[in-house]
Amino acid sequence: MPAPDRLLVVLRQARVLLRAMPGRRGRVLNLDYGEDLIIAGDLHGHLPNFQALLRVADLSRHPGRHLILQELIHGPFRYPQGGDKSHQLVDLFAALLVQYPKQVHYLLGNHELAQAINRPILKGDDNCNALFEAGVREAYGSYAPEIYHAYLEIFAELPVLIRTPNGLLITHSLPAARQLGTFSLSRLQAEPIDPTDLAPGGVIHNLVWGRDTSAAHVAAFLQQCDAQLLVTGHLPCPDGFDIPNERQIILDCANSPASYLHVPLHRPLSHTELVGCLRTLSPTVA
Numbered sequence: 001m002p003a004p005d006r007l008l009v010v011l012r013q014a015r016v017l018l019r020a021m022p023g024r025r026g027r028v029l030n031l032d033y034g035e036d037l038i039i040a041g042d043l044h045g046h047l048p049n050f051q052a053l054l055r056v057a058d059l060s061r062h063p064g065r066h067l068i069l070q071e072l073i074h075g076p077f078r079y080p081q082g083g084d085k086s087h088q089l090v091d092l093f094a095a096l097l098v099q100y101p102k103q104v105h106y107l108l109g110n111h112e113l114a115q116a117i118n119r120p121i122l123k124g125d126d127n128c129n130a131l132f133e134a135g136v137r138e139a140y141g142s143y144a145p146e147i148y149h150a151y152l153e154i155f156a157e158l159p160v161l162i163r164t165p166n167g168l169l170i171t172h173s174l175p176a177a178r179q180l181g182t183f184s185l186s187r188l189q190a191e192p193i194d195p196t197d198l199a200p201g202g203v204i205h206n207l208v209w210g211r212d213t214s215a216a217h218v219a220a221f222l223q224q225c226d227a228q229l230l231v232t233g234h235l236p237c238p239d240g241f242d243i244p245n246e247r248q249i250i251l252d253c254a255n256s257p258a259s260y261l262h263v264p265l266h267r268p269l270s271h272t273e274l275v276g277c278l279r280t281l282s283p284t285v286a
Contacts, residue, residue, distance in 0.1 A: 004143035007091060011150035014094035017101045018157040026189035027204065029105065029159040031265065035064030039170060039261040041240070041251030042109065042233040045075020045086030048283035049253045053260060056281070059100045066265070067100075068162060069093060070172050070233045071109035074121065074128040075254070083135030084128070090151055108158040109172040109233065110208040116155040117198050160204055161188055166268050167228030174221045174232065175206040177214070183207070185225055211235060213244035222247060229274055231261060241278055246271050253281060 002010070023030040031037070038057045043050055050072075057067040072089035079085060096104045114121045114129060121128040136151070137144040162170040175183045187194070187203050197203045211234070218230055230248040237252035240259035244250060251259055258281040263274065 001088075001139060002091060002095075004140045004147060007094075007140075008143070008146055008150060010091075010094045010098055011147065011154060014097045015150070015153050015157055017097050018106075018154065018159075020101075021105075021159075022102060024159065026191045027108070027158075027160045027193060028185070028189050029162045030164075031066060031105075031162060032165050034066050034103070034265050035062075036265055037066045037068060037164070037168075037261070037263050039068045039231055039251065039263065040070065041237070041253040041259060042071035043069065043075075043089060044071060044111075044254040045073065045077045045084065045089055046254055046258075047077070047085075047088060049256075049258050049281055050089055050092060052258075052281045052283040053253070054096075056260065056262075056279075059096075059103050063103070066103050066105060067096075068105045068107065068170060070107040071111055071254075072106065073115060073132055074111040078131075079135055079138045081134070081138050082131070083133075083138035084131040085135055085139075087132060087136050087139065087151065090154065094154065105162065106154075106158050107162065107170065107172050107233075108155065108160045108204070108208060112155045112158060113198060113205065113208055116152055119200075160207055161185075161225070163225070163227060165266050166264070168231065168263065168269070168274075169222060169225050169227035169229065170231045172208045172232060173210045173234040174212070174218065174230070175203075176210040177212050177217045179206040179210065180217070180220060180224070183221070183224060208234070213248060213250070215245035215247065218245055218247050229269065229271060231274075240280060243275060249274060249278070256283070257281070258283070 075086040240257040242250040
């Protein structure tokens, strides 16, 4: 566990670096530099899978590689008194971003948004938001309020949509069909973001909560974003991935098996080629 005073410095540095990321426009990130991408699915506090992704990415030896993470928080892993340990992955992300300031990216998911706007997510009898806060208190004691606030500041800066030069679109999810008519890419690119876009019915809220993966709907969403292929998370995948249509791949890294994509950044890809970029994560293999 990092020393709380040092962690605060790192978290605040990470927030600054998120805002200064090359290619950022509002909450949209255009990745037009580098060579390739490692794209992960939802992690939900799964530390071994996170560590395995770091080994796969090997960022120090591949300075042209990007690592894209999503949904780090709200997992099943607990401290002795019951708090959620998933904040540890946010700590690791922040440290990575400081070390590799142009290579590491963290997509906003519905769980980060729910924590940021204080709208509880309930799983059975568990309040994920309350358990997350309890974990921070259990880990950092008197520093917990400052560290928790620093987490919220990071969540407020996370990109919600990443685009690449070869037509790939990476988001946590996509709006439901009934909400697509009100979706606006230009609204995501505005600075500052309108707070109503974070609330239910807002463009960001709709983007991270949708579950419609029908072929026609995904094609319409991609057209609005001027992209060809879609990579998302959000939906649990027993095999670590799902291919719901001919334009999309869903990734899941919250359990085992877990899957990721290793894709080139500039070479055009067909959906078949993108599927060929799927890899299975091996958390016990160095």
